[in-house]
Ligand code: AMP
């Protein structure tokens with residue numbers, strides 16, 4: 001068996017919510033005890049759509065601190081900012097030359113993100129190729145991503161296969177690893193929709209860095225369903241089912257046990273319990289976040305992460321240069 005090598009990227013844009021924490025960052029933390037685990041703040045992906053420069057730099061730092069506060073341990077995992085390792089852009093360019101426009105035209109996310117926009121950058125179209133470079137530079141075996149990114153990982157496999165068969169085995173074919181059912185936190189105001197960074201109504205999500213008292217209010221006013229029983233039933237009670245999942249994630253008490261515990265109690269009492277755990281989580285999380293984000297250690301963690309990443313990626317890139325026929329230096 002090959003060593004497990006995990007790579008995942010997160011964009012430094014928007015605010016992270018408890019769905020990102022439960023569905024993504026916490027899964028990374030759980031998996032970091034074996035194999036090599038690499039997490040990248042993908043600022044180069046972020047500029048495929050307009051960004052304010054100051055905000056982008058701040059967000060890269062903020063998201064890095066959030067990942068560390070959530071429990072990514074720099075002694076176990078690599079954390080770095082994409083633009084700190086030039087190999088990503090360099091391999092991305094080369095991979096561009098081994099994928100067709102037709103293949104990229106089939107990317108659903110591109111269609112969604114470009115739809116109705118006046119200005120669509122070439123970068124937005126090319127985004128999945130840079131993502132393929134991110135993944136292939138490290139011999140990645142597993143890519144934890146949401147469902148929407150699966151197609152990009154398939155494209156990564158396609159370009160790796162094409163390159164391997166044209167030259168010789170060079171790239172490992174990665175597997176996408178999507179979260180199991182239950183890893184989807186739904187909106188508090190419309191539990192049939194995913195909690196989302198881009199939801200125009202801020203009350204649908206609990207943000208990781210928001211005032212815990214505000215988060216409490218949002219939970220208390222979350223949409224619930226008709227009836228009065230606390231039951232896990234997505235078909236008839238999506239609002240309550242979503243809150244049960246949130247409570248389960250933050251308390252580690254099983255949903256079946258929670259149903260028993262709240263039998264005979266009303267929605268209001270149940271919501272207080274959910275609000276309590278979420279508020280407590282945010283208070284603790286934000287304490288850790290503040291410590292990390294105020295310390296200069298963050299810069300050295302990111303610097304070291306980028307250096308270690310480069311040590312892995314650069315020999316791979318040089319091997320690729322040789323295969324395609326670039327003159328050695
Ligand atoms: P995004 O917020 O779409 O950039 O996604 C970043 C990561 O968080 C991806 O791995 C998503 O699968 C995960 N994620 C986003 N929204 C949710 C949600 N509502 N529930 C669970 N995971 C989510």
Ligand code: TRP
Pocket residue numbers: 007008009010011042045130131134135143144145149
């Ligand atoms: N495209 C991913 C997203 O929008 C972010 C990303 C960039 C990524 N490079 C990656 C994810 C490599 C996994 C692996 O969420």
